Amino acid sequence: LLDQFFDHAIGINVPRSRFLPVKATSDLQLVQSDLYTLVDGFVTRNSARTNPSNSSIELGPEFKKVGSFIGRFKSIPSIVELDSLKVSGDVWFGSGIVLKVHLPKL
Structure with a gap:
């Protein structure tokens, strides 16, 4: 399909x-958070x-525009919990x- 539009294209x-x-x-907040890290090129x-x-x-x-x-x-919050x-x-x-789960006391 790609080669229909681009010569020598591969996917x-x-x-x-x-x-x-x-x-x-x-999604950007998730990626920038402490939920993930990049180790040896792998997420x-x-x-x-x-x-x-x-x-x-x-x-x-x-928050829609990246600049906003x-x-x-100031820094991306921790969201592990x-x-x-x-x-x-x-x-x-x-x-x-x-930021974490808050469970009310019973």
């Missing part, structure tokens, strides 16, 4: 262990993360922030 299949797709700033998950699924992050329209996103964080996050409104994050 390659890159496994998820080599990259994480970034389509929105919420590895932080072994401290006990939940097998990724954190669910939903950022409001104030970057400006709202975070299950979900929904941010809306004019929110700014300082440095050294840790």
Whole structure:
């Protein structure tokens, strides 16, 4: 299919262990967080993360553009212990922030 449009084109299949797709700033936050690290060219998950699924992050329209996103964080928060996050409104994050599950005392 590629060679229909480009001479001598080839396609390659890159496994998820080599990259994480970034389509929105919420994906960018995951990639920049401490949830993943790059070791010898492979994306590895932080072994401290006990939940097998990724954190669910939903950022409001104030975070949509990359420039706005970057400006709202002094540093990317730790999310190893975070299950979900929904941010809306004019929110700014300082440095050294840790976001995690909060279970109320019974």
